[in-house]
Amino acid sequence: MSQLGVECISKIREGDATAFQELFYAYKDALFGYACKLCRSTEMAEEAVQEVFMKVWINRQQLDPTLSIRAYLHTAVRHCVFNILKKAALDENLRQSVFRHQPVSVNTTEEAVNAADLQRAKSRVLDMLPPQRKLIFCLSRVEGLSHEEIALRLGISRNTVKDQIVKASRFLRQQLEYLAIWLFFYFII
Template sequence: MKPEGLTSLASTIEALRAGDVTAFEHLYQVFEPRLYAFALHLVRQREDAEEVVQEVFLKVWERRHQLDPEQNFDGYLFSIAKNLVYNKARSKATEFAFTQYIMVNGKHAGCFTEEAVAYKDLSKLLDDTCAALPPVRRQVFIMSRVEGKSNREIAQQLNTTSSNIENHLYKALKVIRKIFTRYEAL
């Protein structure tokens, strides 16, 4: 620009600082085409570029009292535009990452809930099946599978042979497997 153009720009910025809407409109008409082209180059979508330009000029209006007529106004506008574009990109990336996180962890949370319900159902089924076993067989099963005792320990405690304990366990497990196989078929 010519020196008189600089003076004209400086006087326009001074008028803007004073709240002159005509000065603001003049700056918009002068700088909007180049700012739009710059924003379009960065965002690659017409609507997004228009939005960036609008936000830049909104910030200029909001900060009009802080403008320095001696500073590079072009540089100021393009810096605002660049920062807006980068902030929007960062926000979109964060939003996308959060959405992905929710999708992945939401599925796991759903699976955990389903697994907890299935575990509760199976646990009740096992309790009901054990309750239906003959008393000695039920006691042998609980001592073996719940309390973790060996067949020899159970035999000593119940004053019987290890083979008798193995027989009770075999029959108890056979009934339980049969019930659980029917449950899985449902």
């Protein structure tokens, strides 16, 4: 890092708004372009860059003048964009906003491969359940048996059936949320 950069960061640490403005104008365009590549949404990219610079100013006393501010800012923007995308993956309105900016796929072969990959991933998640819990869950959700029918078939109590289904559902939901986030990043980046 050049001496000018060290001086600039030192001034920002002391609350020099002019030095902060210099930093902002020196990096804002590059960071915005980087954020756009990550999320493909100008609104989200702008939000990420603004948030990063706001946090830099708020936490300016923690800046280390000896470290690369460029690397720090790029890492901060990447983390911020990923947090925004993670929220979008879990929030329907944000997800629709992000997907609205994606090009429409017309490759049905690619879509079929992606659907098959998703089905395999779902099966792998189901296979992660303990055998008895997987059996109970499949009897309930795939075969449509009631708790009582499962209990009679397996010789266990209805409460055990209910408990196992609740635990399986919770586990699968957590794993599929993780999978949804992963797929979201996979397809968007």
